Amino acid sequence: MATGFFNGLNKVTFEGADSTNPLAFRHYDADAVIMGKRMEDHLRFAVAWWHSFAWEGGDPFGSQTFERPWHPQDNMANARLKADVAFEMFDLLDVPYFCWHDLDLRPDQGNFADNLATLNEITDYIADKMASAKAGCLWGTANMFSHRRWMSGASTNPDPDVFAFAAATVKSNMDATHKLGGQNYVLWGGREGYETLLNTDLRQEMDHMGRFLNMVVDYKHKIGFKGTILVEPKPQEPSKHQYDFDAATCIGFLRKYGLEREVKLNLEQGHAILAGHSFEHELAVAASEGMLGSIDMNRNDYQSGWDTDQFPNNVPEVALAYYHVLNAGGFDTGGTNFDAKLRRQSLDPQDLIAAHVGGMDICARGLKAAAAMIEDGGLSDVLRDRYAGWDNPEAQAMLGSDLGAITQRVLDLGINPAPQSGRQEMLENYVNRFV
Incomplete structure (x- = not known):
């Protein structure tokens, strides 16, 4: 037996993004x-x-x-x-x-x-x-x-x-x-x-x-x-x-x-x-x-x-x-x-x-x-590119090495890295394209 609590309210249905019905789904389409x-x-x-x-x-x-x-x-x-x-x-x-x-x-x-x-x-x-x-x-x-x-x-x-x-x-x-x-x-x-x-x-x-x-x-x-x-x-x-x-x-x-x-x-x-x-x-x-x-x-x-x-x-x-x-x-x-x-x-x-x-x-x-x-794929592409240096076999080898060997490698190769932009503003703008 119905309780009557929701009398006058109909089952909520999907009506699409142009709907002005406050009790209808505009984006939730269960079968989409x-x-x-x-x-x-x-x-x-x-x-x-x-x-x-x-x-x-x-x-x-x-x-x-x-x-x-x-x-x-x-x-x-x-x-x-x-x-x-x-x-x-x-x-x-x-x-x-x-x-x-x-x-x-x-x-x-x-x-x-x-x-x-x-x-x-x-x-x-x-x-x-x-x-x-x-x-x-x-x-x-x-x-x-x-x-x-x-x-x-x-x-x-x-x-x-x-x-x-x-x-x-x-x-x-x-x-x-x-x-x-x-x-x-x-x-x-x-x-x-x-x-x-x-x-x-x-x-x-x-x-x-x-x-x-x-x-x-x-x-x-x-x-x-x-x-x-x-x-x-x-x-x-x-x-x-x-x-x-x-x-x-x-x-x-x-x-x-x-x-x-x-x-x-x-x-x-x-x-x-x-x-x-x-x-x-x-x-x-x-x-x-x-x-x-x-x-x-x-x-x-x-x-x-x-x-x-x-x-x-x-x-x-x-x-x-x-x-x-x-x-x-x-x-x-x-x-x-x-x-x-x-x-x-x-x-x-x-x-x-x-x-x-x-x-x-x-x-x-x-x-x-x-x-x-x-x-x-924009965000995954950025991640792949940002960490691409770790695909180098020499970079991977460091993870199994020790501090002394890594220090010697820095000295031998003259490693002096330049910072790379994280491009956060561009990524935030990218997200806003979708929302």
Whole structure:
């Protein structure tokens, strides 16, 4: 039975670049073929359950502004209604996937046994809806940062009982993700960090987090979960210093604890900005190590000091992001989710649809631009020419040599190199031809 929440709104369709319909796709054509693959299969869009349906419109300085039929979110009847509305929106947008935290789906019950029961109940309900729907589960994860029990961390908590509660919580969410056919399982350590070193044993906390993640990988294989385990870097929100600061930090962590062949990264544009990076930097770092798994393509407000999770609207940023995704071979089990977090003044159902339409369209424009740059080959030509000197056998031989022999070669040949222009301005102008 229809909920009526989206009454008056029609299924979103592709109308082309000349369309003035604010609730139509101008660039996202699911069946358009880009570099030999359908656009839908490149982008693999997933609606994020949390900001789309669970967020109530608060911010650090103000309380709830949204009034939804499933409020308050403290009972299972409203959780089921929220799921009904979610699947209606998935159908309106014709998206292939969704993603979730457990706390998005059902209210926290205050104890593990009841949390487990309600999680099983709501995911059974969702599984029934999936049987007649297009949208599948891209990934699930556990919210281990909102409840006060997590205030000092989950796997890094000084209290072993909290570690145990976290382990049980992750197991139950992995089981739920597996049940829903999820293609990935994500761990984001929102409280895996510290506020002050005065009461923190860094080495012990990092070792516990490494052991915890190894347990997750072991359990994945035990239950036959074929998806990818992903960790999501984030620098300093909410903890003052988080152990999963950025892609490079996470890669170092994974290598230290022997997980580099088992775990990849779920990278978010907004988190990259908080870490002082560009999104393409984080993607390039992950891709260089073979650890690029999935992406969260939202954005920050550059005038705010926190993660505002707005839907993407910057084509040049998105194009450069997908340039690195495509160069890395595209997504395997991963995809593109974006929070499409509404502003607190955007109260209506059509605002929620418009946010997703806009975000999906910007991603489509960025993907097309990225593919065009790859097919043109201008950037790859520049890289090949800039590093061409290393194709010389003598240059390669240096890498297997030693400092003394290299010094003698400089003296014998009178090597005195002249700097060569990096031509950054020309390259930036080149990118702007496509976006």
